[in-house]
Amino acid sequence: MKTIAVINMKGGCAKTTTTVNMAHILAKDYGKRVLVIDNDKQGNLSKACGVWSYDNLSLADILTGEAGITEVIQTTQNPLLNAVPANMHLLTANLMVIKDEEREQAAILKNQLEEVADAYDYCIIDCPPDINISVINALVAADEVIIPIKIDGYAFDGMDELEEQINNAKQLNPKLKLRGCLVTMFYNRDVCRQGEEWLQNQRYPVFKTHIRRTEKADEVTFTNESLMEYSPRSGAARDYKAFVKEYLEV
Numbered sequence: 001m002k003t004i005a006v007i008n009m010k011g012g013c014a015k016t017t018t019t020v021n022m023a024h025i026l027a028k029d030y031g032k033r034v035l036v037i038d039n040d041k042q043g044n045l046s047k048a049c050g051v052w053s054y055d056n057l058s059l060a061d062i063l064t065g066e067a068g069i070t071e072v073i074q075t076t077q078n079p080l081l082n083a084v085p086a087n088m089h090l091l092t093a094n095l096m097v098i099k100d101e102e103r104e105q106a107a108i109l110k111n112q113l114e115e116v117a118d119a120y121d122y123c124i125i126d127c128p129p130d131i132n133i134s135v136i137n138a139l140v141a142a143d144e145v146i147i148p149i150k151i152d153g154y155a156f157d158g159m160d161e162l163e164e165q166i167n168n169a170k171q172l173n174p175k176l177k178l179r180g181c182l183v184t185m186f187y188n189r190d191v192c193r194q195g196e197e198w199l200q201n202q203r204y205p206v207f208k209t210h211i212r213r214t215e216k217a218d219e220v221t222f223t224n225e226s227l228m229e230y231s232p233r234s235g236a237a238r239d240y241k242a243f244v245k246e247y248l249e250v
């Protein structure tokens, strides 16, 4: 199983959209067995996968040791796609994990994922826009990091801090690699083109494919579908397919 953390310190840069669509494409087009993990208390990924609930077991229970991962994993409409949901309980769980110095705080998720490593080809962890102990757990469990970036004046804020966190996590997880930045919500104007060019000249790897901005991305959040199902011909849906192809080829 390859584990990918989708992360950026900024909100609204398409972390969840990228996780949902990458997972669906890997499952539908490539027949891969995929586990997605919602690591954001907002539960957007859980809602997109139709598994959100305030009462069911969730990532919070895995982190606090209340439940094992196999009890928490839920099935979705796609038989190859399973999900670990999250909800607001993740907030308290993070505080509990930090206080409990007797446990290996940063490796809880990694240890739990080892139990299901043979059941999935890919595990994609959708992170929140900050760094807390559940995000550090994601970085310690992951093989690779993907950073979705929406080009605007604030797009690169927090990149140095994120890089520092990735480097810190490498002490516990030497295999961790920044696989690439993915430009999202791209539109064909100078600001986007120049921002993308600037990013390509920095020290971070950048995927060649960018994801075009499309209205359908907002519409789809009112459904339990991915863009692939809701609007397969939209620019963003086609770009996500090209992105996954590039991801698998490189």
Ligand SMILES: Nc1ncnc2c1ncn2[C@@H]1O[C@H](COP(=O)(O)OP(=O)(O)O)[C@@H](O)[C@H]1O
Binding pocket: 010, 011, 012, 013, 014, 015, 016, 017, 018, 044, 184, 185, 186, 211, 212, 213, 214, 215, 217, 218, 219, 221, 236
């Ligand atoms: N390619 C896109 N084009 C237009 N809007 C998008 C695109 N990707 C995502 N969005 C919208 O941007 C908002 C933030 O996306 P989301 O994936 O929730 O970001 P994050 O998880 O980083 O906070 C959502 O309203 C989503 O519908």
Ligand SMILES: [Mg+2]
Binding pocket: 015, 016, 017, 040, 044, 045, 126, 127
């Ligand atoms: Mg999100």
